[in-house]
Amino acid sequence: MKKTIALAALLLAGNTLWAGSGDKPLELKDVNLQAIKSAEVPELKLSPAPVGPVTPDNAKHAVLYATDGTVISIDYSIEHGSTGYEARPVTVSVSNKAFTNRNRVRVVLVNYYDQGGYSGEEMDRSQIGLAYGGGTRYVGRDSKGLVLTLGLMGKNYTFKQVVTVEVDGNLLTNAQTNSRNFPLKMTCK
Numbered sequence: 417m418k419k420t421i422a423l424a425a426l427l428l429a430g431n432t433l434w435a436g437s438g439d440k441p442l443e444l445k446d447v448n449l450q451a452i453k454s455a456e457v458p459e460l461k462l463s464p465a466p467v468g469p470v471t472p473d474n475a476k477h478a479v480l481y482a483t484d485g486t487v488i489s490i491d492y493s494i495e496h497g498s499t500g501y502e503a504r505p506v507t508v509s510v511s512n513k514a515f516t517n518r519n520r521v522r523v524v525l526v527n528y529y530d531q532g533g534y535s536g537e538e539m540d541r542s543q544i545g546l547a548y549g550g551g552t553r554y555v556g557r558d559s560k561g562l563v564l565t566l567g568l569m570g571k572n573y574t575f576k577q578v579v580t581v582e583v584d585g586n587l588l589t590n591a592q593t594n595s596r597n598f599p600l601k602m603t604c605k
Contacts, residue, residue, distance in 0.1 A: 476503070480579060480598045482588040486512040488523075488581055494604045495561070499568060501604035504561025508544055510581060511553040521546040521554040524580040527562045530601075532573030539563060539575060564604045576601050 474495075480488040488510050492503035508523045515521075523546060527539040540562070546554035566573040579598040581588040587596045 476602065478600060478602070480600065481591040482581065482598075483591045483594070484512065484588065485514075486510060486581070486583070486588055488579065488588075488598065490579070490600065490602075492561075492602060494564070500563065500565035500573075502561045502563055503602050503604075504559065506542070506544075506558045506561060507555065508546065508557070509549065509553055509555045510546055510583070511551075512583075513552050515552040515554065517548045519548075519554065520582075520584050521556075522582045523556065524582075525558065525562070526578045526580075527575050528578065530574045530576040532566075532571050534573070562602065564602055 474493045476492050476494065478490045480490070482488065488508065491507045491509075492505065495502045495504050506525065508525075510521050510523065523544045524541060525544065526541040529535050529537050529539055542558045542560060542562070544556040544558050546556035549555040562575070562577065564575055566575075577600040579600055580596060581598070589596060590598050593599070
């Protein structure tokens with residue numbers, strides 16, 4: 417049911433991603449869905465990292481870099497559900513040597529079907545408002561989590577993610593692709 421609603425929302429939204437920003441919606445106009453559907457998603461080298469009370473066997477860590485020197489760290493632990501694997505919780509840390517305790521940092525994490533019949537279509541999204549974590553770092557957590565694999569009616573589905581980061585109303589640019597999207601492939605292995 418959830419994926420049907422997400423698919424309908426994507427079709428109705430056209431080529432614009434939406435995320436709440438304070439009292440009014442934030443329209444992310446520079447997000448190109450066609451580019452996301454055909455984008456090569458690099459496999460990131462994942463290594464165990466502590467995320468709350470988890471064991472090293474199910475903890476994962478990924479790092480993304482922006483052109484302005486901002487470092488985006490994503491930590492998650494793997495849970496096995498009745499229909500597949502999920503990343504829960506997802507903790508995001510964004511740091512830059514220029515940050516102070518007065519910045520506003522938001523992260524939008526969108527989960528797309530990678531394989532299994534709906535490739536390129538959105539499954540779900542999370543907006544994470546980050547809080548000042550001391551020094552030059554902001555942190556936030558999404559306890560809802562993301563589906564990484566799904567097995568339904570004899571089909572197996574996998575997913576890829578796209579991260580968008582906004583600092584003080586400005587979208588960051590990916591150092592590798594020079595776009596405002598940070599492709600990510602969260603894995604369960």
